[in-house]
Amino acid sequence: MAVPEGHRSGVAGTTAPTSVIHVTSAASITRSGSPPTIVRVVAAGVWLLFLSGPSLELVHHAEGWRKYLGLGALALFICLYLWTFARFAGTRSSYPENPKTVVPQWLCIAGLLALVAALAxxxxxxxxxxxxxxAAIVVAVLPIRQGLTAVAALFILTELLGRLVTGWSENGDGLAIILAAAATWAFRMALMRRQQLVLAERELGELALEEERSRIARDLHDILGHSLTVIAVKTELAGRLLDVDTERTRAELQDLERLTRDALADVRATALGVRGIALPGEIASARSALEAAGIDPALPTVADEIPSRWRELFAWTIRESVTNVIRHSHAKHCTITMCDRRLSITDDGDGPAYAATDGRGLSGLRQRAALVGATITTGSGPGGKGFNVSVEVPS
Incomplete structure (x- = not known):
């Protein structure tokens, strides 16, 4: 820092540092946003060189008990100063929301002031x-108002002692207090912003993790719900055909083996986060599952007119809705219609009985739709019978 005009010269007389907490590199900031303890101690300790002024005064000019009391007080001052920075400065505990929780900090400051008095x-x-x-300590560890008040008091005390005590001179220490407090405050604000950024990044990471867990749970529910339902239906069908049509039974058992392998592959892919589903494949799978359950399907044969960005949502909707139809509706017919902006699945079963409230599957569908700006509506089918699930996507 610049030495005020008329200030004492030489190492012993150079003004104290403008900031005791100095900027550390980004690499020295921990994940919590605070510098490691060793960094805080070193950053504060290098400026102890400026205490050579009082130390030389004690060694060369003080006599008797004043000399030994001063040297002991100076040694304790340095130790307490470093410990206070290591313990409080640059950590979350140095920025308490409740000013009443700073008793330990004030005790350290009171100890430092007592040692300065013993040094005098x-x-x-x-x-x-x-x-x-x-002054650097109070700005670094106290709440805003308390720190500013303490700095003002230290400035006034320094000016008064320098002018009122016979043989003493203020020698620019009042200005040094202001400059040190301002520099320390600037670094404190930068460090607080850094800590807030680290906290925000951590919260975003936790939100992303929770969203990923929800996605995996939702996908596993839909995958296993559909696959196990179809497997159960085909197993029942194979049991009925066992003594009637051996070839058809063998075909159903082979289909069961394929479905089981596909379900296992889907679960693994979902856990790895690489799974996607295809709309044409879901239409074909829905047709096969409905026929196996004895439900007459009326499904589209192609999906070319559906924009690619909506195909995955339509595919999940078909999978979940057809699963519900097979498991709960007792329907005889199921109709699926779709265009570029709308998909509708309607059955003629016990609509109000099994669809009075959303299950986990429909809740998952609503979440998927909300993520892409689409809308899921449910209600009775034509004539108040059966059940209908519709998806409308934005244009």
């Missing part, structure tokens, strides 16, 4: 340099 008889006006370090 031997070091005389050189002891005022130590108040610059106290």
């Amino acid at each position: 008889p031997g070091a005389r006006d050189e002891s005022l340099t130590a108040l610059v370090f106290v």
